[in-house]
Amino acid sequence: MFLNEYNESQEYNYIKIKCEMTNLSSNISKTEKTPLFGKTLSELSEIVAELKLPGFTAKQIASWLYNKEIESIDEMTNLSKKTREILSEKYCVGLSKPVKVQVSTDGTKKYLFATQHGKYIETAMIPDKERITVCVSSQVGCKMGCLFCMTGKQGFNGQLTSGEIINQLRMIDEFKSITNIVYMGMGEPFDNLDQVLKSINILTSDWGYAMSPRRITVSSIGIIPSLKRFLVESNCNVAISLHTPFENEREKLMPVQLAYPIEKVVAEIRSFDFDNQRKLSFEYIVFGGFNDTPAHVKELARLLNGVKSHINLIRFHPIPGTPLNKTNEKRLLEFKEELNKKGLLTTIRASRGQDIYAACGLLSTKGITTEA
Amino acid sequence: MDDQFLFSNNVIGLKEIANEKYCLTFKKQFGYKAGQVVQLTCNRSIEPRLYSLCSGEFDQQMEILFDLKLGGELTPKLVELNPGDRLYVSHPYGQFLRPTPEKMWWIATGTGIAPFRSMMRSGYEADKILHGARLEEQFYFSDEFKTAFGEKYVRCNSSTNEVGDFQGRVTNYIESVKSLPKDIKYYLCGRSMMVVEVRDLLIARGVPFENILSEIFF
Numbered sequence: 001m002f003l004n005e006y007n008e009s010q011e012y013n014y015i016k017i018k019c020e021m022t023n024l025s026s027n028i029s030k031t032e033k034t035p036l037f038g039k040t041l042s043e044l045s046e047i048v049a050e051l052k053l054p055g056f057t058a059k060q061i062a063s064w065l066y067n068k069e070i071e072s073i074d075e076m077t078n079l080s081k082k083t084r085e086i087l088s089e090k091y092c093v094g095l096s097k098p099v100k101v102q103v104s105t106d107g108t109k110k111y112l113f114a115t116q117h118g119k120y121i122e123t124a125m126i127p128d129k130e131r132i133t134v135c136v137s138s139q140v141g142c143k144m145g146c147l148f149c150m151t152g153k154q155g156f157n158g159q160l161t162s163g164e165i166i167n168q169l170r171m172i173d174e175f176k177s178i179t180n181i182v183y184m185g186m187g188e189p190f191d192n193l194d195q196v197l198k199s200i201n202i203l204t205s206d207w208g209y210a211m212s213p214r215r216i217t218v219s220s221i222g223i224i225p226s227l228k229r230f231l232v233e234s235n236c237n238v239a240i241s242l243h244t245p246f247e248n249e250r251e252k253l254m255p256v257q258l259a260y261p262i263e264k265v266v267a268e269i270r271s272f273d274f275d276n277q278r279k280l281s282f283e284y285i286v287f288g289g290f291n292d293t294p295a296h297v298k299e300l301a302r303l304l305n306g307v308k309s310h311i312n313l314i315r316f317h318p319i320p321g322t323p324l325n326k327t328n329e330k331r332l333l334e335f336k337e338e339l340n341k342k343g344l345l346t347t348i349r350a351s352r353g354q355d356i357y358a359a360c361g362l363l364s365t366k367g368i369t370t371e372a
Numbered sequence: 373m374d375d376q377f378l379f380s381n382n383v384i385g386l387k388e389i390a391n392e393k394y395c396l397t398f399k400k401q402f403g404y405k406a407g408q409v410v411q412l413t414c415n416r417s418i419e420p421r422l423y424s425l426c427s428g429e430f431d432q433q434m435e436i437l438f439d440l441k442l443g444g445e446l447t448p449k450l451v452e453l454n455p456g457d458r459l460y461v462s463h464p465y466g467q468f469l470r471p472t473p474e475k476m477w478w479i480a481t482g483t484g485i486a487p488f489r490s491m492m493r494s495g496y497e498a499d500k501i502l503h504g505a506r507l508e509e510q511f512y513f514s515d516e517f518k519t520a521f522g523e524k525y526v527r528c529n530s531s532t533n534e535v536g537d538f539q540g541r542v543t544n545y546i547e548s549v550k551s552l553p554k555d556i557k558y559y560l561c562g563r564s565m566m567v568v569e570v571r572d573l574l575i576a577r578g579v580p581f582e583n584i585l586s587e588i589f590f
Contacts, residue, residue, distance in 0.1 A: 143564040143590040147571070147581060155565030191590055223590075225411070225419075248470075255567065255586040259409055259422060259466050321572050323581045 035094020035116070036073075036087075037065055037170070038163020040198055041207045051086050061087075062207045071095050094163055097171050098123075108353030111172055112365070115140060115164055119157050120365040121186055123168040124358040128350075133180040136168045137363070138196055139187025144221055146241075146254045148285060150319045150357075151186045154366035160187070162198035169203075181211070183218040184239070186363045190218075190226035200234050213237075214277055221256045222265035231272045237279040239312070240265060244291040245299040266303055280309040285316050285361070288327035292335045301342040311339060311346040317359050378411065378420060378460035383453045384433050390509040392440040393483065394451055395426070397433045398459050405429060406494040407468030407487040407587075412436065412461045414453060418446050424561070424587065425464060426486035426513075428493025434461070437486045437512060468559065468587050475499045475556040479542055479570055482510060484562030487587060489513045492520050499556065504528040504542040504566070543569055552577045561587040 100112040140157040202208040219239040251257040339346040413420035427435035481504040529537035
């Protein structure tokens with residue numbers, strides 16, 4: 001029953017979006033100019049050198065892009081008119097407004113953005129008391145094919161640039177109040193690591209948004225080579241999608257297990273020297289009768305023994321055709337308590353934005369992508 | 373053993389078996405199990421990519437099947453390799469194939485046939501092998517599969533009309549099967565969209581998800 005409602009409602013949303021999109025083509029950046037937004041300071045320095053502009057211009061451009069709210073090169077008024085003309089020949093700022101916003105009864109918002117290639121991504125803004133957390137996408141769709149995830153059902157439709165990742169923050173109404181960023185939207189961040197790291201560089205650098213990396217969490221299913229690189233090249237928090245400690249179960253839920261088993265992911269994490277402030281968490285969607293048994297508690301305790309981390313239990317939001325079930329609230333609480341008793345710091349993540357399909361595992365632009 | 377450590381290796385041969393599809397053979401440095409993968413690059417400055425081995429456990433050399441990605445960083449360099457050239461290859465790892473008493477169906481599209489060729493050459497048997505492709509030349513290793521499996525090997529041809537092929541995609545073939553076996557293992561390999569579609573279809577037809585194993589290109 002819930003799934004039927006989901007289908008009809010989701011279909012309705014797609015139809016609405018499609019209709020609205022007929023008037024929104026101007027929001028899709030079809031310019032052949034290269035966007036400056038999303039360039040790091042070193043990339044801007046290269047551009048400035050190529051255009052034979054003074055070296056300090058790079059910092060000026062970075063300041064306009066990331067510290068001021070401009071939308072065109074003409075607004076960079078401390079650059080000479082000639083410099084702005086030279087820049088404008090090949091480049092644009094490259095910001096893109098959301099083409100649709102949905103608001104949940106709990107205050108969560110889901111933003112729909114068009115990418116430079118005419119595809120669509122979703123971004124969730126989750127308000128919680130003093131916190132404003134934004135959940136950004138790193139890819140259009142996803143290659144990983146996890147059994148429980150709606151994004152995986154649309155397949156992989158493309159990588160996002162660092163500019164398109166940060167644009168999801170810069171162009172939402174709550175931009176100035178964002179306290180936390182999580183890379184947990186559409187896509188697998190470690191499958192687009194270059195652009196994810198570039199976006200983090202811009203978010204955390206003094207010349208960029210100067211955010212603390214401790215307010216940024218990147219979630220991954222555990223692609224080991226990228227995990228190693230991420231741990232070295234960034235100071236952000238890491239969340240690993242665990243979902244079951246048993247190999248023979250995880251490989252049915254997450255095909256990545258066959259290439260990068262969770263034992264090896266945890267072993268890699270163990271070998272890395274986390275400092276006291278960098279947070280490590282494990283995401284665990286609880287499926288009723290599947291991964292919430294006492295045997296799972298025992299095996300989780302063995303797997304994560306001595307790993308300073310936090311387990312986030314997530315309620316499952318069923319998707320069409322799924323063979324998996326939600327767990328009941330009583331069992332969810334018991335499971336949490338059993339894990340805590342084993343010394344595993346465990347909390348239950350509140351489900352937010354379920355009525356607008358912004359909750360964990362529900363983001364998808366499949367209907368829109370294929371229309372675009 | 374560190375799966376990611378890259379060992380120096382040498383190219384034995386490179387053959388274009390279809391348009392922009394290549395088989396690369398190189399020295400067998402380690403034993404391996406059918407269905408395992410290696411990380412491979414030809415230059416330490418280029419990030420290695422993950423490839424399924426398509427050679428069998430008893431073959432004297434290792435082999436991968438790859439797709440030339442024009443504009444990619446690695447594959448345009450791989451297609452220029454000559455025998456004797458240096459490669460960097462990890463220890464084989466992963467466990468796609470779970471030897472169990474249950475019968476198996478192998479379902480692949482495109483170069484997703486690679487691990488199944490490894491299984492075939494290693495002596496494993498399937499009750500059905502479905503390979504989906506659009507063009508005759510994309511049914512890689514077709515002769516080997518035909519010889520080994522006869523009518524159990526089904527080419528699902530989604531565009532051309534080749535005599536003996538099933539006309540349609542692998543999903544069409546599965547839909548056309550009246551009674552799908554539920555208590556066997558289904559192995560899927562290919563692009564994520566195909567894997568997700570086939571998996572959803574099998575589940576909708578009553579196959580328990582515990583009986584479906586998937587390997588996805590990423």
